[in-house]
Amino acid sequence: MKSINLQRTESLLLELVPEALSNLSDTRINSLAITAIDCKNGKYDATVYYDGSDYSKQEQQAINTLLAKANGHIKSYCLNATGWYKCPNFKFKADDSLEHNMKIEALFEQIKSKD
Template sequence: MKSINLQRTESLLMELLPEALSTLNDSRINSLAITGVNCKNGKYDATVYYDGSDYDNQEIKAINQILHKANGRIKSYILASTGWYKCPNFKFVNDDSLEESKNIEALFAKIAKEKKDQE
């Protein structure tokens, strides 16, 4: 169970990260959809999940490298927006849970069709 302060921090980061990304000049990341934020060790580390379902593996690697390089600018934006003393170190990860849920839905549809065909 996460503390209310940690949940508040994650919620605020969910709001501010897309704004921070939109200020960057790279079209691959300035409209990237943030799907979740998971803070660890208080506010020292945060895993940021983004929707990379429109990209192939090579593009996702490139996006991760760009986000890693832009980490300092993103942190500066967050610090300026919040007035925090310290900003978490961001680790950006492709959120493949959306892709997995699509696969599960497809499996359910296939099972339903097979049952219907058997009847």
């Protein structure tokens, strides 16, 4: 179970990271849908999950590279918006849970139709 402070941090970052991305000029990442943020080690590390269902593995790797390059801008934006002394190190991953859920639902539909 995560502490309330850590959950608040994740919630705030879930608002700030998309705002920071929207300020970028690169159209491949400035409208990227952020689905979740998972903070570890207090506020020192955070994994940012984005909706990767529309992208191939190669495109996801390219997006991860672009996001890694924009990491400094995102951290600066978060620091300015919050007044924090330190901002987490962001790592970016495609969130494929939606795709998995859709596959599971399709399997349930197949099972249901066989009955």
